[in-house]
Amino acid sequence: MKKNEQLLDAVGGIDDRHVNEADQTRGKRALRKAAIRWGAGICAAAVVVVGVGVALGRTPSYAIVEVEYPYMAPYPNMEGSSEEVNASYEAWADSRDELSVRLDDEQKEILVNFTKKMLPVLLAGNDGENLVTSPLNVYMALSMLAELTGGESRAQIEALLGVSGEELRTLANALWRNQYANDGARTCIPANSIWLREGVKWNQEPLDVLASSYYASSYQGDFGSDGYTKAMKSWLNEQTGGLLSDYVEDIQPDANTILTLLSTVYYKTKWYSEFDPDETTDGVFHGASGDVDAEFMHYETDEVYYWGDTFAAVRHTIDEGGYMWFVLPDEGMDFDELLADEGLLDMLSGASYKNYKRLIVNKSIPKFDVSSSLDLSEIMTGLGITDVFDRFAADFTPLVAGDQNAYLSGATHAERVAIDEEGITAASYVEMTMYGAAPPPDERVEIVFDRPFLFVITERNSIPLFAGVVNNP
């Protein structure tokens, strides 16, 4: 062997830290651009507001419980000596491992069933509007509601959640812990709080449970006062990174409210492989209510292409695990049919789904920023959760004395999801060639999301973090 050849081989054996340090500069042009853009990648927020009204009530005030979120070591820093790099990586990985809880098969099945049941309902009846939902957020909010109720009220909620009592609490806690991330690179904060009316007599116990298992803070004050309303709004804005400020602005608690339960998810992360902004092209999105201009991001790579009876789908990897799925219903197929397709949920949950193939996929996805707000009370009623809304049947006895006539006065769910690009490679806008029930061609496929499509963000849990229908990007 020649000396220079041996030297080249030896370069292949240099320390990880040297390789990582150089690796960080690769494609940095694009990364620098990404850093300027606040939303680079995906950001999303969801909130569920559940208000409990009351017919009568008085009594003294209660203390506030403010929870602290678990510590998470910062995302590892590749600068410094190998000891420093190793130490920061270890600290980060350890804090992550400490937080996460492994779900067993039974728990996964419960969540998959909930998703199968809820997704079609939460995204039903879309009449050309954008729709966004967070099944995870709804699950958390309903679990908290179950903790505050008793008797038939609780039984109805638990029937929908598929689990009850201590097991429900354990599962909700695991969901929270698996989802939570705040390491400087990825943010996912499922935040919960309970807002009580001053002067109503509470049982402390369920509030303690909510604090310890759901990381929920509780507050009390006068619902009619500006100060209390303002505090609620600023809590919401803070927890959702201001993403839902338009929606939050409209919140005006009724003076009869005795309790409001706020459940939010704030999510911000980067693509693992960013879309190249230089490749983004202007195009037309054939929306449900006519054509609109949209900016299409393009990405071509060797990846997995999925198809089903009613759809074709690709995914884009999110930094540090997780995927955003883009699902294009077959031409002429409506979303209700798509959402009823068992194959769709099997694909999302990773269950032995067979219709996929590794290909060169050229995908074109419009940048979008979609939001929606929906009345959860109608959906809940439709799914058999009726007693909590009935002022004569509602059972909130774990929380308040039976004579207080507490009942659920409303439940709203609001979300916003926005994505944008960043990355490298060259791809051009090409009309799609094939979707749906047939397998894709051998080598290469183009898929253009230029008409209404479904997106789903899945992470470590067997329940989508966000899902939505984009009718108008």
Add this chain to the structure above:
Amino acid sequence: MTDREIVSLYHSRDESAIRETESKYGRYLFGVARNLLDSEDSRECVNDTYLRAWNAMPPHMPQFLRTFLGRITRALAIDRIRAMNSVRRAASVYAVSLEELAECVGDGDTPEDTLENKRLAEALNLWLDSLSVGTRQIFVRRYYYFDPLREIAADLGASEAKVKSALHRARLSLREYLEREDLL
């Protein structure tokens, strides 16, 4: 999926490990191979990487899966290019890099009592530590990743001429170091 999760799939002999690896690192590995090989060879090289990874884990538990895999791809790509006929090889970045590195050690045959690759790599680590961050990044990108000068320059916000001269100085420094340490 995190690296740890993927690695644990390998360790539990779960074939989805390969799929997850492809999904997370396929593009990166293709890029590593593609600097040396054409598309078709690169794709094969990346596929060979997965096989190697499958055979290597267990026992390996790489801390940085990305780097672990990239290293395999790099070695496989070099193997492939060495097996090519001289005409094709001469036209490659590999040949250019070899020529450049001959400035440090010449292109004579290695002596009989040749140094273990590992020991030479350790010496390189020490030498790399003595460089400025910028020069070190340039050197690694050029001779580890075989990145084109134009890309290195663009990413570091420098001119190509500046990158070239930094590489030149680095090679002189490496030559001195290797002579002083009596290596190669």
